[in-house]
Amino acid sequence: MTAVKKIRGFLRNMSDTNLLTSITVFVFIVMYLIAIFGLGEGFTKPQTLFNIMNANAALIILSCGLTLVMISGGIDISVGGVTALVSMCCAVHLDYQGGNVLTALLIALGIGLAFGLVQGYLIAYLEIQPFIVTLAGMFFARGLTTIVHTDPFNVQNEGFLKLKDIRINVPGLGSYNRHGAYIDAYVEIGVIVALVIVALMFVMLKWTRTGRSFYAVGGNRQSALMLGINVRRTTFLAHLTCGLLAGIGGFVYFMHVGSGSPSHASGExxxxxxxxxxxxxxxxxxxxxxxxxxxxxxxxxxxxxxxSSIGLDQAWWKDITVAAMLCIFLIVQSVIVAVRKRIGVSASKQKTG
Amino acid sequence: MTAKPNRSGAGAFFAGLLRHQIMIPLAAMLLLTIFHLIVDRSFFSISLMHNVNGDPVLTGSIISVIDSGSELAILAIGMTLVTAASGGQDISVGAGIAISGSVILRVLCGTNPSPEHMQAPIIVAFLIGCLAAAACGAFNGALVAFFRLQPMVATLILFTAGRSIAAWVNNNRLPVVNDIEFKYFGGYIPGIPIPTPFLIAIVCFIVTWAMLKFTNIGLYAQAVGINEKTSRLNGLNPAVIKLTAYVILGLCVGVCGLIKTSRVGSINYSVIAKDIEMDAILAVALGGNALSGGKFSMSASVLGAYVIQYLTTTLYSLNVRPAAISAYKAVVVILLVVCSAPAVREKFSRLMKKARAGKPSGSAA
Known part of the structure; x- marks a missing residue:
């Protein structure tokens, strides 16, 4: 009885953020355990997890930017377009203009920064709806990508290929293949970049004044204004950071695929x-x-x-599962928040009564 | 000095006009028209020709605008209502069109992908397609109304899954309908030279206008959009009204599904109505409706939809590559939105005042 009470009290004292985060972590672990015991073999190798991370390093970075914008109460749907634009510009720069990797990286950062600056200014200081601004940003980036170059092509630049093929071995997590040879587990550079960005953003959001003001602005603009937070600058900063991260994410995406194409990162x-x-x-x-x-x-x-590994390999199953998962998560979140609000209200009534 | 009162009178007149919501799409249309008058007058030429079946049809750039802008206009009707009631937009309309189109073709073709004759009357297929689209709308609406999800997030679910569901309905085959009657809805009815989609759009507009005129749904949607709590205190049920708005949008999507599949007589799941949700939202924004809900003007949205198609056709006539069109569209949209932003307007009017106040004193000195 006391244990149940303790857990209930613990859950009640948890903030929404921590509760929702821990649900996600829990679901991920359960899913992985089910995969290990139900599907066996492949999932016991750490490399499977690393492959997932290799393929999604760019998505992690883009999502970090979006998380920041969403925490501050906005939305940015231009990140996919910016990713495509960055990879196309870098590809053209490397192959047709004889540029090197460093200038390509600078171009990527510049594009991201430019999008962040313009969109942030329009949203924060001219008070235009973020959805419309970033929608136009997405259209603009996608259109510009085809103006820069129409056809998809693979990059042949030597310096870039060298950088692309760098693999960082993770000691002690390798596995033996069929012939008994030991193969090291590896991750790409993009994963390291993504993890560093996650760590930096986590620290920034948790322990700096700027980080906390994002939550304040997103939670309630009016109260944030009354607390003396510069709401406009905070909104601007959120979109600026998101744009910059879209630039970095675009470069990481480019490092993973090694080509430029107008259809890259569609739906990202x-x-x-x-x-x-x-x-x-x-x-x-x-x-x-x-x-x-x-x-x-x-x-x-x-x-x-x-x-795809349990045999539902028709193309539509992937999308339908993702959508179903999103649907379940959204409904669970909304129910949890509603229930907690009701509990909160009833608790305050008891106090006053 | 004599010109001064005159100018202020004109200023007041223009200020009064500017306050009218429909001014924004009208001004955009005027700008485009002036541009065409200067650059290329052949844009406005309309000629009566005969198509392969010997029926009279009107052709010309303007006709192609009102033809291909019709789906957008029909969507804009539903999208305006959804925007007004829920303060958010439905981004799953493109996927919804894919689903309803797929269902219509499935009913028409049965199990055989390219039958000699249609397996069901068109009206039955259309009604079932509308039902499917309305079900999608109801799903979105239920998520928004009862689970209180943000509309954009709730519709993200169908946006992700919609095209896959459409492919699944027909088992990923591409059914082809060769019947000539089915082509009427996306082409021309014999004897009537005006494109049918435009007629359908007019019918939809009249039905909506009558609905807004004779029922309270428009007023209720505005009330819920402006302040949900107050509308509840006034005895409205916000959840039901939001749900109704989404179902109406679903019906609009069903109509668009019929037109889109009728145009080609077939369907391509990943391409059909691609990016139309973005254009529909832009139409609502261009119509001067607040995207955060509340007051709306249906005719301004519909006009906005045609203006967007006007812009697209203009860009095509300038030989812009289809894939690059979105970049130019984005620039135009940003310019329009910046000009109509309250912060910019305020600054502009202050500048005007300063200029007016500054001139006489300058002349005095």
């Missing part, structure tokens, strides 16, 4: 939004955590891997 903005939501960020603002977002991305791609 919706994947990023879905990952953030599954990771416990609420679109109403004020609730969320990049740590949860990391697990949101992993859970989303894990379920895709599971679906």
């Amino acid at each position: 903005e919706m994947n990023a939004i879905a990952s953030s939501i599954i990771g416990g960020t609420m679109l109403t603002g004020g609730v969320g955590n990049v740590f949860g977002t990391l697990f949101g991305v992993l859970a989303l791609s894990l379920i895709k891997t599971i679906v």
Whole structure:
């Protein structure tokens, strides 16, 4: 009895952010355990997890930016377009203009920063709806990508290929193949970048004044204004950071695929939004955590891997499963928040009564 | 000095006009028309020709605008209502069109992908397609109304899954309908030279207008959009009204599904009505409706939809590559939105005042 009470009290004292994040982490772990025991073999190798991370490093970075914007109460749907634009510009720069990797990286950062600056200014200081601004940003980026270059092509630049093929071995987690040879487990550079960004964002959101003001602005603009927080600057900063992260994410995406194409990263903005939501960020603002977002991305791609490995390999199953998962998460979140609100209201009534 | 009162009178007149919501799409349309008058007048030429069946049809750039802008206009009707009631937009309309189109073809073709004759009357297929689309709308509406999800997030679910569901309905085959009657809805009815989609859009507009005129749904939707709590205190049920708005949008999507599949007589799940949700939202925004809900003007939205199609056709006539059109569209949209932003308007009017106040003193000195 006391244990139940303790757990209930613990759950009640938890903030929305922590509760939603821990649900995501829990679901991810359960899913992975089911995959290990139900599907066996492949999933026991750490490399399977690392492959998921390799393929989704860019998505993790994009989702981090989106999480920040969503925490501050906005939305950014231009990240997929910016990713495509960055990879196309870098590809053209490397192959047709004889550029090197460093200038390509600078171009990527510049594009991201430019999008962040313009969109942030329009949203924060001219008070135009973020949805419309970033919708136009997405159209603009996608259109510009085809103007820069029409056809998809693979990059042949030597310096870039060298960078692309760098694999960082993870000691002690390798596995033996069929012939008994030991193969090291590896991750790509993008994963390291993504993890560093997650860590930086986590620290920033948790322990700095700027980080906390994002939550305040997202939670309640009016109260934040009364607390003396510069609401406009905070909104601007959120969109600026999101744009910058879209630039970095675009470069990481480019490093993973090694080609430029107008159809790159199509629908990536919706994947990023879905990952953030599954990771416990609420679109109403004020609730969320990049740590949860990391697990949101992993859970989303894990379920895709599971679906294709149990034989449902017709193309439509993947989308339908992802949508079903998103639906379940959204409903669970909304029910939890509603129940907690009711409990909160009843508790305050008891106090006053 | 004599010109001064005159100018202020004109200023007041323009200020009064500017306050009218329909001014924004009208101004955009005027700008485009002036542009065409200067650059290329052949844009406005309309000629009566005969198509392969010997029926009279009107052709010309303007006709193609009102033809291909019709789906957008029909969607804009539903989208305006959804925007007004729920303060958010439905981004699953493109996927919804894929689903309803797929259902219509499935009913028409049965199990055989390219039958000699249709397996069911068109009206039955259309009604079942509308039912499917309305069910999608009801799903979105239930998530928004009862689970209190943000509309964009709730519709993200069908946005992700919709095209896959559409492919699943027909088992990923591409059914083809060769019947000539089915082509009427996306082409021309014999004897009537006006494109049928435009006629359908007019019918939809009249039905909606009558609905807004003779029922209270428009007023209720505005009330819920402006302040949900107050509307509840006034005895409205916000959840039911939101749900109704989404179901109406679903019906609009069903009509669009019929037109879209009728145009080609077949369906391509990943391409049909692609990015139409973005255009529909832009139409609502261009119509001067607040995207955060509340007051709306249906005719401004419909006009906005046709203006967007006007812009697209203009860009095509300038030989812009289809894939690059979105970039130019984005620039135009941003310019329009920036000009109509309250912060910019305020600054502009202050500048005007300063200029007016500054001139006489300058002349005095």
